[in-house]
Amino acid sequence: MNIIVTGGAGFIGGNFMHYMVNKYPNDNIICIDSLTYAGNMETLEPIKDKKNYKFYKVDITDRKSIYEIFEKEKPDYCINFAAESHVDRSLENPEIFLKTNILGTQVLMDACRKYGIKRYHQVSTDEVYGDLPLERPDLQFDETYPIKTSSPYSASKASADLLVMAYHRTFKLPCTISRCSNNYGPYHFPEKLIPLMISRALNNEKLPVYGEGKNVRDWLYVEDHCRAIDMIVRDGKDGEVYNIGGHAEKANIDIVKIILKKLDKPESLIEFVKDRPGHDLRYAMNPAKIEKELGWKPSVTFEQGIDKTIDWYLNNKPWWEHIISGEYQNYFDKMYGYRMDKK
Ligand code: NAD
Ligand code: DAU
Secondary structure, three states: OOOEEEEEOOOHHHHOOOHHHHHHOOOOOEEEEOOOOOOOHHOOOOHOOOOOOEOOOOOOOOOHHHHHHHHHOOOOEEEEEEOOOOOOHHHHHHHHHHHHHHHHHHHHHHHHHOOOEEEEEEEHHHHHHHOOOOOOOOOOOOOOOOOOOOOOOHHHHHHHHHHHHHHHHHHOOOOOEEEOOEEEEOOOOOHHHHHHHHHHHHOOOOEEEEOOOEEEEEEEHHHHHHHHHEEEEEEEOOEEEEEOOOOOOHHHHHHHHOOOOOOOOHHHHEEEEEEOOOOOOOOOOOOOOHHHOOOOOOOOOOHHHHHHHHEEEEEOHHHHHHHHHOOHHHHHHHHHHHHHHHO
């Protein structure tokens, strides 16, 4: 089997690359990533010598190059993680979000149509459903919940989802969509809440909490997300959307306090800062469909997952220190320039 994974040098895509390369030694796992600021070849370092791993530094909006890869690799599956993923950045510069997240999705699906595919899978997000009120803990998102987005990021992801459904209906493209809640775990870029707070607390820096820190997110350990996507791609039904969630809702301020406690750092590091404009209040996923139809369940509790994550950041300081220093951006040329010439 030949499996294309886009965005595999990022956080979730990187974890998925590790998962797939190790779990399926007889499948070829082919990563396509343009290495934006969020792409990091050091994330792929542990699998770089595996025989079933291949890497292309290509932008998913580059139609010509994407077609060439499809023609050469003849993928059975294409799983699209590549995206601009940070809400705050989408407030500063929406355009790149629309380009990568919508037009990039279109290019990949056009390639699937042109060269044939067993299944195109779109990695989407709970943010397409908008938010829920804090005072209604009884409410959750299921797959029929209306799309109602808040940020340019979530609007671009929802647009891509609609495009996927349109290609399924009109062109009969075999496809699935997964919508997941907030992930955390190894290789998470330190601009997002959990890795930002861990790395800054370790450096005794102030921890910026937006507003009053009461906003709630529903957390899932990244490996559980990877396992869910693998199950959907292989056993999910064409044209279906699957919600994925960890049954682990937490207010931001509680997460920050948990991290400080585990690192034995003082709460005086917390600094309440101006709120994110349009800040979604609460996300809460109902993953009953994937649990019932595919037998998936989260296997890591938040308490286990946050311990594993903190340990990982403590044991892998060079990985995040290179990001903070900017050194990771030279890594591709240093380590891969020579290898790419040989392929
Ligand atoms: P990330 O920002 O860590 O990684 C994105 C990766 O995509 C990077 O390696 C980047 O270089 C690559 N990329 C960006 N633009 C590209 C382009 N035009 N062509 C090729 N590669 C490109 O993101 P992440 O947090 O790992 O998220 C991965 C996917 O999962 C995204 O689609 C995101 O919307 C979705 N998602 C994320 C979360 C979360 O909590 N992080 C939750 C649900 C869904
Ligand atoms: O829900 C899934 C989404 O989760 C994904 O689709 C996105 O790609 C991913 O980035 C994430 O979006 P969030 O906006 O929820 O994640 P972020 O880590 O940016 O913020 C989590 C919460 O923490 C949010 O309420 C904002 C708050 N926050 C964030 C940062 C970076 C702070 O209070 N301070 C901060 O410095």
